[in-house]
Amino acid sequence: MSKPVLVVGAGPVGLTMAAELARYRVPVRLIETLPARTDQSRALAVWSRTLELLDAAGCADAFVATGLHASTLGIHSGRQRLARVTFKGIASSFRYLLIIAQSETERLLEEHFLTLGGTIERTTELTGFVDTGEGVTCTLTHAGGESEHVDAGWLIGCDGAHSFVRRRLGLGFEGDTLPTGFIIADTRVAGLALPPDELAIFWHHDGAVMFFPISPGRYRIIADIGAAPPPAMDLGVVQAIVDRRGPGGVSLSDPLWLSHFGVNERKVRTYRAGRVFLAGDAAHIHSPAGGQGMNTGMQDAFNLAWKLALVVRGEARPDLLDSYSAERSTVAQQVLNDSGRITRVVLLKNRLARLVRCLVVRGLFRIPMVPRAIANRLAGTRVGYAHSPLNAGCATGLRGPRPGQRFWADHPLGRGDAPRFTLAATDTPDVRVIIARHAALLNPAPCPPPDKNGIWLVRPDGYVAAAARSADWLVIDAALARIAASPPVPERI
Ligand SMILES: Cc1cc2nc3c(=O)[nH]c(=O)nc-3n(C[C@H](O)[C@H](O)[C@H](O)COP(=O)(O)OP(=O)(O)OC[C@H]3O[C@@H](n4cnc5c(N)ncnc54)[C@H](O)[C@@H]3O)c2cc1C
Numbered sequence: 001m002s003k004p005v006l007v008v009g010a011g012p013v014g015l016t017m018a019a020e021l022a023r024y025r026v027p028v029r030l031i032e033t034l035p036a037r038t039d040q041s042r043a044l045a046v047w048s049r050t051l052e053l054l055d056a057a058g059c060a061d062a063f064v065a066t067g068l069h070a071s072t073l074g075i076h077s078g079r080q081r082l083a084r085v086t087f088k089g090i091a092s093s094f095r096y097l098l099i100i101a102q103s104e105t106e107r108l109l110e111e112h113f114l115t116l117g118g119t120i121e122r123t124t125e126l127t128g129f130v131d132t133g134e135g136v137t138c139t140l141t142h143a144g145g146e147s148e149h150v151d152a153g154w155l156i157g158c159d160g161a162h163s164f165v166r167r168r169l170g171l172g173f174e175g176d177t178l179p180t181g182f183i184i185a186d187t188r189v190a191g192l193a194l195p196p197d198e199l200a201i202f203w204h205h206d207g208a209v210m211f212f213p214i215s216p217g218r219y220r221i222i223a224d225i226g227a228a229p230p231p232a233m234d235l236g237v238v239q240a241i242v243d244r245r246g247p248g249g250v251s252l253s254d255p256l257w258l259s260h261f262g263v264n265e266r267k268v269r270t271y272r273a274g275r276v277f278l279a280g281d282a283a284h285i286h287s288p289a290g291g292q293g294m295n296t297g298m299q300d301a302f303n304l305a306w307k308l309a310l311v312v313r314g315e316a317r318p319d320l321l322d323s324y325s326a327e328r329s330t331v332a333q334q335v336l337n338d339s340g341r342i343t344r345v346v347l348l349k350n351r352l353a354r355l356v357r358c359l360v361v362r363g364l365f366r367i368p369m370v371p372r373a374i375a376n377r378l379a380g381t382r383v384g385y386a387h388s389p390l391n392a393g394c395a396t397g398l399r400g401p402r403p404g405q406r407f408w409a410d411h412p413l414g415r416g417d418a419p420r421f422t423l424a425a426t427d428t429p430d431v432r433v434i435i436a437r438h439a440a441l442l443n444p445a446p447c448p449p450p451d452k453n454g455i456w457l458v459r460p461d462g463y464v465a466a467a468a469r470s471a472d473w474l475v476i477d478a479a480l481a482r483i484a485a486s487p488p489v490p491e492r493i
Contacts, residue, residue: 002312003135003153004029008126008165012043012102013280013297014158015109015120020057020305022116024419026312029150030113031124031140037110041101041186041257044212044220045291048092049380053302053461056415059112060094066108067100068213073199075361079247082203082358083365089372090379097199097379099214102294126164129155131274154308155276158301161264163282169273175266175336178287180224180347182263185238187255189219193247201346204245205354208346211246221252222288224347225260233258263287265340267332271325277304284332287343290378292335299380300328306419306460313418315440316483320390327385338377381406385463392457392466392479400424400450401464408462419460423476424449430473431455437488438480 007018010032018030046054046063054060073085087096110120123143130137136155140148157165166173192211194200200211212220223241230237235255242250267284271277280297304324310316348354364370376382384405385391391403401407407424421438423446425431435442449456457466457476466479481488 002027003151005154005156005308005312006031006126006136006138006150006152007156007158009157009159009280009282010034010037010106010110010120010122011158011160011280012105012109012294013282013301014156015106015113016057016298017156017158017279017301017305018118019059019109019113019116020301021309022113022118023057023417024305024309024313025417026309028118029121029152030118031121031126033123033125035123035143037103037106039103041103041214041220043102043105043288043291043294044099044214045295046098046100046105047291047295047379048090048094048096049383050295050298051094051098052092053299055094056462057112057302058415059108062108062111063098063100063105064094066104067098068215069096069197070099070199070213071096071197072195073201074194075365076200076202076247077204077358078202083361083371085365085371085375087375087379089368090375091381092379094379096197097291099212101214105294126155126159129165129168129276131155131276133274136275153275153312156304157276157278157282158280158297159282161281161285163278165276166268166278166282169276169278171268171270171273171278173266173268175264175285178263178265178343180226180263181229181260182222182224182288183230183233183238183241183260184257185221185235185252185255185259186214186257187219187221187235187238188217188253189221190217190251190253191249192219193249202246203346203354203358205349205351206241206245207349209241209245218256229260233260263343265336267329267336269329271300271329272321277308277321277324279304279328283328284336286336287339289342289346290335290339292339292378295380296332296335299331299383300324302461303328309419310441310460310483311485314485317485320483323385323388323390327388330385330387331383390459390465390479390483392482393468393472393475395454395456395464395467398451398454398467398469400454400456400467403464403467405464406462407456407458407464421460421465421480422447422458423455424458425455425470425473426452428470430470434473434477434480437477438484439489440486441480441484 004027021028128139207224279300386404468475
C-alpha cells in the first residue's frame with residue numbers, strides 16, 4: 001500500500017480534496033486543529049461550476065436539496081432598479097446560485113467523506129514537515145501535546161489564509177489589503193420589497209449595502225464602512241446603514257451573526273514545492289465580491305485530486321502534477337482581477353464616477369449578452385485552461401471546444417472510482433486502437449463527438465486535453481503517451 005496523502009485543514013477545500021482522493025481509492029489522512037466544524041455561515045455562494053463538479057463527485061443532490069436557489073441579482077439605487085442579472089442564462093444544468101451556509105457545506109462534505117470511508121482527525125495540528133524527495137516526513141501534535149511522525153507520500157496544505165504550510169515553505173503571499181472594511185450581519189429582514197430569491201445591491205453616495213437571501217425572511221447584509229472599524233458592532237449600526245443606503249422601510253431583527261472584516265487580495269506565485277501543494281485560501285484570498293473564494297478553492301481541489309490520484313495509482317507520470325499550479329494559479333489571478341474590479345466599482349465615491357457607473361450599468365445591462373456573460377463568469381462556467389501545459393492539438397475548423405475548454409457541463413463519465421480520460425469520437429477501428437493502447441488512462445468506450453470530423457480527448461474533470469481532426473488521431477495518441485506512466489501497449493498504429 002502506498003504512503004498516505006496528508007491533507008491539512010478540514011475547511012471546505014480540505015474536505016473536498018480528501019473526499020475526492022478517497023473516491024479514487026487513494027490512502028488519505030485529513031487532519032484539523034479545531035475540535036468541531038465551524039457554525040458560522042461565512043461563504044454563502046456555491047456557483048454552478050462547483051455544483052457540476054460536486055455532481056460528478058456524487059454529492060450535489062444533498063447540496064441542491066439544502067440550499068436556496070437564487071435566480072437574479074438586482075442592482076438598485078434607492079427605490080429605482082438600475083439593472084437585473086438573471087442566472088437562468090448560465091450554461092449549466094444548475095442555472096441558479098445556490099445559497100447555503102458554509103457550516104452546511106462543510107457538514108455535507110464531511111458526510112460525503114465519511115460515506116467514502118474517511119475520518120477527520122480533529123484536534124490534530126501539523127507542526128512541522130520535511131520533504132525528503134521520496135515523501136514528506138510530517139510532525140503532528142495532538143490535543144494532549146503528544147507528537148506523531150507521519151511518513152506521507154504528499155502533503156496538501158488546505159490550511160486557510162494563515163497557512164502554516166505556506167509560511168514553512170517560505171512562499172510570499174503577494175498582493176494588497178483594501179483600504180476599507182465591511183460589516184456583515186445575518187439577520188431577519190422585514191419590509192424589503194424583493195422577490196425571495198433575489199440578491200440585491202443598493203448603491204448610495206455613502207457606499208453600498210447588499211442583501212443576500214439565506215432563508216425565507218432572513219438575509220446576509222454586507223456594507224462597506226471605510227477604513228476605521230465600527231466603535232461598537234450591534235444591530236443598530238447595521239440598521240442605520242440600511243436606513244440610509246437601502247430602499248427605505250426595511251427593519252432588521254434577531255441577528256444570528258454580526259461581524260466586520262477587512263479585505264485582502266493576495267496569492268502565491270506557485271502552488272507546488274516538490275511534494276507539497278497548496279490549495280484554497282492557503283494559496284489565494286479575495287474580496288468576497290462575487291462570492292468566488294470558496295468556489296475557487298474547491299475547484300483547486302477537484303483539479304489536483306484526479307492528477308494526484310493518477311500519479312499515486314502509478315497510472316500517470318509525476319510531471320502531470322506540474323499542470324496543477326500552472327492552471328489554477330492563472331484562474332486565481334483572473335478571479336482576483338474580477339473580484340477586485342467589482343469591489344472597486346461598488347465602492348466608487350466620486351460623484352461623477354458614480355453618475356457614469358449608473359448610466360453605463362443602465363445602458364449596458366439592457367443588451368442581453370452583457371448580463372448573460374456576467375452570470376456565466378460568476379458561475380465559473382467560463383473557467384478554462386487555455387494555456388495549460390497539458391493541451392495538445394487544436395480544434396480549428398471543427399465544431400466543438402478547443403483544448404483547455406470545458407467539454408461537459410455535467411460529466412456523465414466522471415462519476416466512477418477511477419480518474420479516466422474519455423475519447424469523444426466516432427467509434428472506428430483507429431479509436432479502438434487508441435483505447436487499447438492506453439487502457440489504463442481511458443474509459444473503455446468513446447462518447448459521441450460534437451463534430452463527426454473530429455476527435456477530442458476529455459480529461460477526468462471534463463476539460464478538453466487535446467483535439468484533432470479524425471484523420472490526425474496520432475495527435476491524441478501522442479498526448480496520452482506524454483501523460484501515461486508506462487509506454488503504450490504496442491498495438492498496431
Ligand atoms: C465573511 C466571509 C464571507 C465569505 N463569503 C464567501 C462567499 O460568499 N463565497 C465564497 O466562495 N467565499 C466566501 N468567503 C471565503 C471563504 O470563507 C473561504 O474562501 C473558505 O473558507 C476557504 O476555505 P479553505 O478550506 O481554503 O480554508 P478554511 O475554511 O480557512 O479552512 C482551513 C482549515 O485549516 C485548519 N488549519 C489551519 N492550520 C492548521 C494546521 N497547522 N493543522 C491542522 N489544521 C489546520 C483551520 O483550523 C481551518 O479549519 C467568505 C469569507 C468570509 C470571512
